[in-house]
Amino acid sequence: MLSPEGVFAPSDSAAEFLPYLDRLTEADHRRFYRDMVVVRRFDTEAANLQRQGQLALWVPSHGQEAAQVGSAYATRPQDHVFPSYREHVVGMIRGLDPVDILRMLRGVTLGGWTPEDHGNFHLYTLVLASQTLHATGYAMGMQLDGATATGNPETDQAVIVYYGDGASSQGDANEALVFAASYQTPQVFFLQNNHWAISVPVTRQSRTPLYLRAAGFGMPGTQIDGNDVLASFAVTAKHLDDARAGHGPALIEALTYRVGAHTTADDPTKYRDPEQLAYWVARDPIVRFRSYLQGLGVEPEFLDAVDEEADDYAADVRRRALDIHSPEKAVIFDNVYAEPHPLIQEQKAWLDHYEASFEGGDA
Amino acid sequence: MSDTIVTSTTGLATPTTAMPTPGHPAAAKRAIPGTGTANLPMTKALNAGLRQAMRDNPRVLMMGEDIGPLGGVFRVTEGLIAEFGDKRVLDTPLAESGIIGTAIGLALRGYRPVCEIQFDGFVFPGFDQITSQLARMRNRHEGEVSMPVVIRIPYGGHIGSIEHHQESPETYFAHTPGLRVVSPSNPHDAYWMLQEAIASDDPVIFFEPKSRYWPKGEVNLAESGTPLHASRVVRSGTDATVVGHGAMVSVLLQAADLAAAEGTSVEVIDLRSISPIDYGPILASVEKTGHLVVAQEAHGFVSVGSEIAATVMEKAFYLLEAPVLRVSGFDTPFPPAAVETHFLPSPDRVLEAVDRALSY
Numbered sequence: 001m002l003s004p005e006g007v008f009a010p011s012d013s014a015a016e017f018l019p020y021l022d023r024l025t026e027a028d029h030r031r032f033y034r035d036m037v038v039v040r041r042f043d044t045e046a047a048n049l050q051r052q053g054q055l056a057l058w059v060p061s062h063g064q065e066a067a068q069v070g071s072a073y074a075t076r077p078q079d080h081v082f083p084s085y086r087e088h089v090v091g092m093i094r095g096l097d098p099v100d101i102l103r104m105l106r107g108v109t110l111g112g113w114t115p116e117d118h119g120n121f122h123l124y125t126l127v128l129a130s131q132t133l134h135a136t137g138y139a140m141g142m143q144l145d146g147a148t149a150t151g152n153p154e155t156d157q158a159v160i161v162y163y164g165d166g167a168s169s170q171g172d173a174n175e176a177l178v179f180a181a182s183y184q185t186p187q188v189f190f191l192q193n194n195h196w197a198i199s200v201p202v203t204r205q206s207r208t209p210l211y212l213r214a215a216g217f218g219m220p221g222t223q224i225d226g227n228d229v230l231a232s233f234a235v236t237a238k239h240l241d242d243a244r245a246g247h248g249p250a251l252i253e254a255l256t257y258r259v260g261a262h263t264t265a266d267d268p269t270k271y272r273d274p275e276q277l278a279y280w281v282a283r284d285p286i287v288r289f290r291s292y293l294q295g296l297g298v299e300p301e302f303l304d305a306v307d308e309e310a311d312d313y314a315a316d317v318r319r320r321a322l323d324i325h326s327p328e329k330a331v332i333f334d335n336v337y338a339e340p341h342p343l344i345q346e347q348k349a350w351l352d353h354y355e356a357s358f359e360g361g362d363a
Numbered sequence: 364m365s366d367t368i369v370t371s372t373t374g375l376a377t378p379t380t381a382m383p384t385p386g387h388p389a390a391a392k393r394a395i396p397g398t399g400t401a402n403l404p405m406t407k408a409l410n411a412g413l414r415q416a417m418r419d420n421p422r423v424l425m426m427g428e429d430i431g432p433l434g435g436v437f438r439v440t441e442g443l444i445a446e447f448g449d450k451r452v453l454d455t456p457l458a459e460s461g462i463i464g465t466a467i468g469l470a471l472r473g474y475r476p477v478c479e480i481q482f483d484g485f486v487f488p489g490f491d492q493i494t495s496q497l498a499r500m501r502n503r504h505e506g507e508v509s510m511p512v513v514i515r516i517p518y519g520g521h522i523g524s525i526e527h528h529q530e531s532p533e534t535y536f537a538h539t540p541g542l543r544v545v546s547p548s549n550p551h552d553a554y555w556m557l558q559e560a561i562a563s564d565d566p567v568i569f570f571e572p573k574s575r576y577w578p579k580g581e582v583n584l585a586e587s588g589t590p591l592h593a594s595r596v597v598r599s600g601t602d603a604t605v606v607g608h609g610a611m612v613s614v615l616l617q618a619a620d621l622a623a624a625e626g627t628s629v630e631v632i633d634l635r636s637i638s639p640i641d642y643g644p645i646l647a648s649v650e651k652t653g654h655l656v657v658a659q660e661a662h663g664f665v666s667v668g669s670e671i672a673a674t675v676m677e678k679a680f681y682l683l684e685a686p687v688l689r690v691s692g693f694d695t696p697f698p699p700a701a702v703e704t705h706f707l708p709s710p711d712r713v714l715e716a717v718d719r720a721l722s723y
Binding site for chain 1: 424450455456458460461463464465466467468469470471472473474488491492495496499501502503504505506507509540541543563564565639640641
């Protein structure tokens with residue numbers, strides 16, 4: 001819909017999705033821009049925190065902001081979102097405090113938040129594609145509850161699950177597509193093709209564009225320019241609303257690029273062509289949308305204010321991240337089981353006793 | 364000689380260290396139709412248990428391959444789709460990871476899925492979802508979600524079948540924190556333990572001994588008598604203690620009969636729960652007999668039997684008059700059925716170990 005230069009120039013294939021843009025106000029456009037800028041600044045700050053030893057690891061989202069912001073705004077409050085582990089701004093849009101994400105990456109929790117209290121944004125899943133099946137099962141539950149396909153889009157529920165080009169090769173991703181098609185779940189598979197699974201290019205994962213696989217499973221597949229936030233919004237809104245209306249699942253492949261490293265433990269200079277990086281940097285989603293907004297006459301003061309807000313946001317995150325405290329050692333044993341378990345209780349008591357046996361021990 | 368076969372299924376035969384669970388005894392005391400007793404094979408007892416659990420709680424679902432109109436390859440789910448419909452009895456695509464993974468999603472939604480794995484050797488495509496996801500979901504969510512998922516796995520040998528159809532993979536699951544692992548040895552326990560597993564808020568791997576599917580036994584429909592995670596003395600004796608689970612219990616009882624004819628009094632303990640293990644009756648028995656043999660169809664290396672041997676040695680070293688001995692399947696793949704009787708622990712192999720223990 002937006003050219004790389006930020007000009008609104010929808011292709012013919014975009015026509016069926018254009019009506020969904022009518023849902024957006026100018027305030028929504030500003031919010032899209034603001035969120036993309038803020039999460040990129042947050043992303044930089046989190047990477048810095050990792051370099052300074054404050055996080056065990058960071059998973060950058062730089063370059064994928066438009067795919068994530070547009071699709072997240074296409075969800076409705078009653079929807080459930082199953083992320084992979086790079087969808088920081090999706091969580092923020094659903095009401096998650098990003099410091100909760102940092103808690104997991106700082107090593108003080110294996111989760112970090114309660115989905116039902118944070119916009120139904122489920123926990124990150126670190127094993128590739130496992131969450132696609134959880135999402136499908138959850139969507140099956142919506143059907144059994146009669147919570148979808150009643151004809152009321154304001155209350156009918158749907159699921160969106162995020163995964164990537166690397167995860168698309170996993171068996172679970174394919175089994176999830178089989179189950180979703182079989183039970184016609186109210187579900188959108190949002191595949192961010194960022195072109196790299198750590199060091200392995202997408203060409204190793206698939207000989208065919210990934211959205212074409214949808215047809216083999218018996219569901220619609222749509223490929224979008226993932227760096228176009230308007231396309232991401234409109235196409236996701238259509239497929240989510242189709243899903244909640246009882247028309248079954250769909251797959252969206254968002255073509256985007258992982259501008260940064262896979263994680264802070266990665267070194268993409270060892271395996272990537274700088275020219276490919278330059279190509280995608282020139283298609284930066286934020287620069288593009290800023291050009292679009294400027295074309296609409298958005299005042300420079302707004303753009304400056306967003307930059308300032310992003311700096312403040314990052315500073316606040318840094319301050320609060322440094323204030324994250326380690327949990328008590330009881331966290332080792334608590335919540336392994338719902339019901340009493342003699343072995344765990346015995347080991348917990350033993351550790352207390354053992355550590356208390358040292359002078360000044362912490363009982 | 365004081366051999367007494369403990370036939371009562373009500374009341375605890377021995378002290379137990381098993382903890383009460385929410386599924387029990389409240390669940391056991393729930394009013395159910397048809398109090399009294401019934402003489403059923405384990406398949407029918409399991410079927411009755413599933414039916415009762417589905418009647419009791421509309422959130423209970425069945426999932427699996429061929430479990431609908433066919434009733435499962437062992438007919439354990441026979442008739443359930445007729446009573447509860449295809450919304451609650453889901454004939455799934457043939458994908459074990461898909462079954463477990465979607466069951467996790469359904470559990471997150473508040474359902475209580477019961478998944479049938481068709482045969483023991485077919486669980487491994489779902490192993491990642493069981494160990495990396497199902498077992499850890501509650502922990503990862505800091506206790507904010509429960510995973511009341513039951514995975515039923517027909518297991519074990521003695522049925523003369525082909526590869527991947529006679530395995531005993533319970534150790535893999537017992538080694539995984541967050542899972543509970545149980546195995547009934549008789550129709551009565553099958554009926555009750557399955558309902559208790561479904562009532563549990565933890566994931567339970569429910570191993571059903573295939574070779575015990577068809578012999579009939581008395582099921583007390585009024586009450587269970589034994590908590591889900593309690594082990595139980597099923598035959599008292601004074602000279603040696605033998606412990607096993609699932610199909611091995613009937614082998615141990617046969618061994619005890621043979622021993623009695625030779626003047627040796629063997630106490631038989633049905634483990635029932637593999638994780639956690641209830642050591643109360645085992646230690647009480649060892650205090651009496653001083654000799655312990657653990658028997659299992661599974662490979663002996665790094666096994667449930669190894670765990671029991673090590674723990675009894677740690678907790679009751681001075682009660683033992685001989686090393687704890689294990690009788691196991693060999694550390695080979697389950698062999699071709701033509702030679703499975705050489706692989707599987709028999710009453711004679713159990714007695715050989717009992718004699719060795721007593722000869723110390």
